[in-house]
Amino acid sequence: MARTPTLTFDRGTLILHPPPRGRAWMDFATWDDRVEKFRIPAIQYRALVEAMQAQEINFIDEAKAFYPIELVPSLEMEPYPHQSEALAAWKLAGRQGVVVLPTAAGKTYLAQMAMQATPRTTLIVVPTLDLMHQWYAHLKAAFPDAEVGLLGGGSRDRTPVLVATYDSAAIHAESLGNLYALLIFDECHHLPTDFSRVIAEYAIAPYRLGLSATPERTDGKHADLNFLIGREVYRKRAEDLAGKALAEHEVVQIKVKLSQNEREKYTQLIQVRNDFLKQSKISLGSLQGWQTFVQMSARSQAGRRAMLAHREAKEIALGTDGKIRVLADILTEHYPERVLIFTADNATVYHISQNFLVPAITHQTPVKERHEILTKFREGEFKTLVASHVLNEGVDVPAASVAIILSGTGSTREYIQRLGRVLRKGKDNKKQAILYEVVAEDTSEEGTSARRRGVEKKNEPPRRQEHEEKREKKGNLQVIYGSGKEKSLKAAEQLEINYKVQKKPPINTDES
Known part of the structure; x- marks a missing residue:
């Protein structure tokens, strides 16, 4: 009498032996000469089981060690x-x-x-x-x-x-x-x-x-x-949930002009970099182009000069004195609201901390000190906090109503995470949050910000052009989006479904 095929788990894979009748399992299996049995990737478990069930192939499932559990919630809220x-x-x-x-x-x-x-x-x-x-x-x-x-x-x-x-x-x-x-x-x-x-x-x-x-x-x-x-x-998106699950909010971009000395120095440095890029036929419009620039900068004096010029120009754009003056204006305007300030580097964090006498958090901040700072910020003892990348992800940051990105990257992820730090409504249903993005005008930083937001300066698609035309411009302030307009997004179909993975009563994926 033929043995019933058995499915077992083996260190991240599945073994099916002896081979069952039918063809449903054959698309998933590979013969393993080492054990003289058919082996299947573990991730294919559900698809394999459903395929064999569909063809009514009888088998013993010894692979699964998961099982039903009782989850009785004591913490329940009305979902959004x-x-x-x-x-x-x-x-x-x-x-x-x-x-x-x-x-x-x-x-x-x-x-x-x-x-x-x-x-x-x-x-x-x-x-x-x-x-x-x-x-x-x-x-x-x-x-x-x-x-x-x-x-x-x-x-x-x-x-x-x-x-x-x-x-x-x-x-x-x-x-x-x-x-x-x-x-x-x-x-x-x-x-x-x-x-x-x-x-x-x-x-x-x-x-x-x-x-x-x-x-x-x-x-x-x-x-x-x-x-x-x-x-x-x-x-x-955040703007879809504004005023509902998230606080009413708007994103405002402030463009800061470089001083005359900064502009002259910046232009000179960018020219040095661009001359090298042109000579080496390198375009920085892609990750591969940047990697090539890094590699070439290590192979010659001209390359090293170009990389140093690039970094110095970036430092001018990120840390221009004009940004510090704008920061002072924003902090004065929003006092005593709780404000989070984000920068791209630790040096700027400590510079702001010393000049404005506000607590700072970087990757160098000890865990206990960071916890103490966040606790005092949550309780309102500290009104302002400055940080670098350390608060982007994986940290429970107390609710704030104002965030200021003084310098950042082109990362959409980083931008959205920082925006999220001011979007928690908490107990204040009338909360109005605001995110300021302060960028140096006519620098690579402005282009980086535009790319991150999906804004092209040339040859823009018609829909994006229409979106751009609707933006409200006020001098050097540009409202990227606000909460005044109703947003609509097709909701997911609301449909109750039974807990199962197929039409037939499952013998493998639901019950142990």
Whole structure:
């Protein structure tokens, strides 16, 4: 009598032996001479099981070690419409996919809703230790009776609900792969790296949720999220949620002119750089062009001079005295509101801190000191805080009403994260938030800002030109967008669906 085929999990892969009848499984399997059995990537688990079930192939599933759990919430809130829409869209996609929401739009609570709708063992993956502890605190408050553990920062728990850093989850991917039915990737743009992607590839989890404000990556690897997690199922922008889930807000760009001495020096330095780029036939309009410039700058005296000129010109644009004067005006205008100031480098952070006598946070700030500063900022003892990149992601920053980007990069992700720091409504339903972006006029910084916002100076598409014409210009102030206009975005279809992965009662992916 023929043996029943058995599906087992083996260090991030699946083994199916003996080979079953039918052809449903053959598209997934590769013969492994080392064990003389067919091996299948773990990430194909759900597709394989559904294919064999569809052809009524009888098999024994010993691969899965995930199981149903009881999640009784003690922390429940009335979800915002966009949270309900996002959850419905994710369900409609078979509980696989990426949800894109701006910072402060309630992605953590959306994840809690997904967990309640999919009560199975769950792994939550986050980029930093700070975020790991924030998630842990939220989940313990939300599900006090559930076993919630940590993987990372010295903790190595194996609990039904586990919060792990990307680094730790990747290191232990082979042993975690069959333990969890639901994977939640916070800041999922971190997943498609060569090191982290194994978390998804070595896992059999049939249900996957990716969360990010800005999933797009400069290397184009965000396309891999379609395979690692699922396609994008829902997206909202900050301006779509203004006055609803997020505070009413506007983004204002202030252009600062360089002084005559700064302008002369800047022009001279840029000419040195551009002469070298032209001679070397290098264009800085792409990542590859910049990499070529870096490589060429190390091979000759002219290259080194060009790179030094580039850096010095950038320092002039980022740290012009005019920006400091504008900063003083903004702080005076908004006193005593809580204000966050962002810069691109630590030197400018410390310069502002010393000149305006405000606390500073950089990557050099000890954890305890950072915690104390943020606590005093939250309680209102400190009204202003200046920081570099350290507050962009993975830190629970107290609500502020004003953010000032004094210098930054062309990163859309960084820009959206900084905007999100002032968008939390808190208890103030009438809060009006504002983000100032201070850029040096007629410098590379202005071009970088335009590229980040998707604004082209020449040959703009008609729709973008129309958008540009609608902008309100006031001298050197440019209102990028405000909250005065009604925004409409087609809502995700609201449809209740039963908890299953196929029409037939599942024998593999739902019940242990």
